[in-house]
Amino acid sequence: MKKINLLIITALSVFLYNCSETKDLFSIATKDLKQVYKPTETVNLSIENVENAKIDSVIYFSNDIKLGKSTENAVFNLKLEKLQFGIQDIKAIVHSEGEKTECVTSFELVSNITPKLYETKDYTILNTYNHDANAYTQGLEFYNGILFEGTGQNGESTLRKTDYKSGNVSKSVPLSPDYFGEGITVFNDKIYQLTWKNKVGFIYNAATLEQEKTFDYFSDIEGWGLTHNDKHLIMSDGTNKIYFLNPETQKMERFINVYSDTNAITELNELEWIDGKIWANIYLKDVIVIINPENGAVESAIDFSDLKTKNKKALTEGDEVLNGIAYNPSTKTVFITGKNWDKMFEIKMKKISN
Known part of the structure; x- marks a missing residue:
C-alpha cells in the first residue's frame, strides 16, 4: 500500500498572502491562520489595524462569494463546512472613514475524510x-x-x-x-x-x-x-x-x-x-x-x-x-x-x- 499512501499524502505547497500594500493601514490578521483547514474547523477572521484607525465595518468574501459582514472590527467566525474544497481566496473590504481598503489572504480547504x-x-x-x-x-x-x-x-x-x-x-x-x-x-x-x-x-x-x-x-x-x-x-x-x-x-x-x-x-x-x-x-x-x-x-x-x-x-x-x-x-x-x-x-x- 506504499504507493497509495504516497499518492494520498503528497501535500501541495500553499502560502498565505496578505493585503493591499497601498497604505499598510489594514491587513487580514494571519498570526493564527493555518495554511490548510478541514470542513469541521472554524476560521476567525479580523483586521490588523496598525494605527488604530476607526473601522466602521468589514465585508468578507471567499472566491468572490460574500461570506458576511462584521461591524467595526469584530471577529468574523467563518465556518468552513459549507465551502467547496480547494484554495480559498479570502478578501476583506474594510470601510473606514468613508474609504475602502481591500485586503486578501488565502488558505486551502481539504477533506476531513481519510480515504x-x-x-x-x-x-x-x-x-x-x-x-x-x-x-x-x-x-x-x-x-x-x-x-x-x-x-x-x-x-x-x-x-x-x-x-x-x-x-x-x-x-x-x-x-x-x-x-x-x-x-x-x-x-x-x-x-x-x-x-x-x-x-x-x-x-x-x-x-x-x-x-x-x-x-x-x-x-x-x-x-x-x-x-x-x-x-x-x-x-x-x-x-x-x-x-x-x-x-x-x-x-x-x-x-x-x-x-x-x-x-x-x-x-x-x-x-x-x-x-x-x-x-x-x-x-x-x-x-x-x-x-x-x-x-x-x-x-x-x-x-x-x-x-x-x-x-x-x-x-x-x-x-x-x-x-x-x-x-x-x-x-x-x-x-x-x-x-x-x-x-x-x-x-x-x-x-x-x-
Missing part, C-alpha cells in the same frame, strides 16, 4: 477475459448488456461494441485522424464521446453507432473521462475537477474539486458511476479512487497494481496503464482493463465501507 485503502486481498477476480491489445482504452461502459469501448490515439481512435466474454469487436466506428478519442458514456440511448484537445464531443445512436451530433465543450478544457448518473453527464479534464453537465445542452451545471484529507487528487481520468459514487482512474497510477459526488471527498482508494502483472504481454510504464472501469448492473460486478492490455478483469470487492 480507506484497499489492497489485492480486498477484491476477488471472478473472471479474466481477452481484450484487444491494440485498444488504447479511454472509456468503458455496459449498456443493455453490451460493452461499449472508446479508444484513443490520433489515427487509431474508435467507438466500438465488444463481446466482453470473447473480446471480439462486433462493430467499430473510426474517428477522423484529427481527433484523439477519450471517455464515453451511454445516456438515454445516446452515446457521448469526448476528444482530448479538440474541445468537441460526439453524440451517437446507441443501437447503430451512427453519429448524430457534435457538441462544443462549455469551457477551454481538455476532455478525459465521462460517465453519468440519472441526471447529469459527469466529466473529468485531467485536473482535480469533475463537472456535472446537462445532457441536453452539454453545459456545466456544477463542479466539485476532488480532495483527500491532505491534498487535491489530480489527473482524474476514466470515470464510472457505481452505487451512487464516482470511481476514477488516476493517470499513470495503478489506483482507482472512489469519490463522493456531492463534495468531492475521496472516500476510498483501491490498489490494482496486481492486475498489470496478469497480462501476457509486457507492459510499458508510460503508455499501457490502468484505464477502463465498467460496472455491469446485471452481475453487479466491475470490469477493469488498461490501455493496450490484452486482458480485462471482472472483479468483486469483498468489502467497501463508507
